[in-house]
Amino acid sequence: MLKVTLQNTGLVVLLLLLGDFVSGWFHYSTPHHSGKTASDTEEQSCFCHLTGVLDDCYCDIESIDVFNNFKVYPLIRKLTARDFFRYYKVNLKRPCPFWADDGHCAIKDCHVEPCPESKIPVGIKSGNYNKYSKAVNTDLSDLSDLSECEQAQNLGAINSTLSNQSKEAFEDWARHDDAQDHFCELDDETSPDAEYVDLMLNPERYTGYKGPSAWRVWNSIYEENCFKPRSVYRPLNPLAPVRGDDDGEAFYNWLEGLCLEKRVFYRLISGLHSSINIHLCAEYLLEEGWGKAVWGPNAQEFRRRFDPAEAKGEGTRRLKNLYFLYLIELRALSKVAPYFERAFIHLYTGNTRQDSSTKDLLLQILNETKAFPMHFDEKSMFAGHKIEAKTLKEEFRLHFKNISRIMDCVGCSKCRLWGKLQTQGLGTALKILFSEKEIKNLPENTPSKGFQLTRQEIVALLNAFGRLSTSIKELHNFRTLLEEHR
DSSP states (O other): OOOOOOOOHHHHHHHHHHTTOOOOOOOOOOOOOTTOOOOHHHHHTTTTTOOSBOTTSSOBHHHHHHIIIIIIHHHHHHHTTSHHHHEEEEESOOOOSSSOOOOOOOOGGGOOOBOOGGGSOHHHHTOSGGGTOHHHHHHHHTTTTSOHHHHHHHHTTGGGGSOHHHHHHHHHHHHHHHHSOOSSOOOOTTSTTEEEEETTTSOOOOOOOOSHHHHHHHHHHHHHHSSOOTTSOOTTOTTSOOOTTOOSHHHHHHHHTSOHHHHHHHHHHHHHHHHHHHHHHHTEEEEOSSSOOEEEOOHHHHHHHHOTTTTTTHHHHHHHHHHHHHHHHHHHHHHHHHHHHSTTOOOOSSOHHHHHHHHHHHHHHHHHHHHOSSOOOGGGTTOSOHHHHHHHHHHHHHHHHHHHHHGGGOSSHHHHHHHHHHHHHHHHHHHHHTOHHHHHTOOSSSOOSSOOOOHHHHHHHHHHHHHHHHHHHHHHHHHHHHHHTO
């Protein structure tokens, strides 16, 4: 049974005052009924069942809405715009390891514009060591007035500022990191195909990427990696045999019969899929002419994907899985707080003033996550017989790692970018949740061989959570939009 600790009555009071107050790429494949005029009841049916306590935990949707929209969303939006978090190094040219490449999407909105090296902050280009060494940070901060060529020469000699003992520790640490059991297939940052991308200039939104290529990616994820037998058919799967009027009852009976861990796995993937689709609906191409393209919320597209009538009852389940995923990543942030609270951890870009402010903002967000009173209890997972639990945990990890590899099969470059980032972010969250002992034993003043995060993992973790926070905020916006059009 999952545990809930009710520590904060302020959130409950705020919830009572506010009542029911309550953002992409791949399509959920649902029937498209054009020309349909919705009644007032139909317009609100996307939300009428989106209420109450979530399955597998004792947290209610209304509490998450208030907590996210008023406390977390304004902060995470500001954080992800900071230099440390907006530049993400990614290899978008890795071949698909599972089937012949379909060829990349030719739609212009699928294109990703890489960031020129000259635009990358000097502290980010210098690599991972600078987060942990005050000596290195000090030396790098003196480079701000030098020419780019001189900066490059200085950065090439960065290890000379470290003691031999520190060098040995970092080398040992790097060896451990290479051998560590990751939940994601990590890009090789030293590959010539790995490039920095400015996430602010390449936002996640509707690109027009859809059809068989996109369906095959999601079909591979759900059908081959979510512990599902082939005899059980997922509702509304466009690649499944025609099942008549099957309303998904057999699928959900199968799902509820699974152990908690496998049920959680499916809900995480479904929640990620839902979040991506909300971003698509919230940043939709509304108008394109001779002038600048207009992007904004498309209420009709949102209803097509999430309205129970349009999605044959699947809409509410999809949205609830989004909230469940939010709770998982929220819990990971609260658990990893001690890692960032250590004084020697620096979110270094070379801009001393902004770097200090960025860390303060991150710690403020982490403090908010720790104060949330209804966290998911990860201790209920992998809690059975030790050998069976270890086997199940490894199976869980390998299935998720396989999903991260499938992201290299996405044909749209922008969709691939955000798919890789968000799966790495979720993989990092899972790594955190299952590293409790290592985090508790972190040394106060030196790096740890037992647990560490690379810059890419940190960037992915916070941006992925930022995407979920945006999704929940956008749900409120869609509710308001639908009410205005009643």
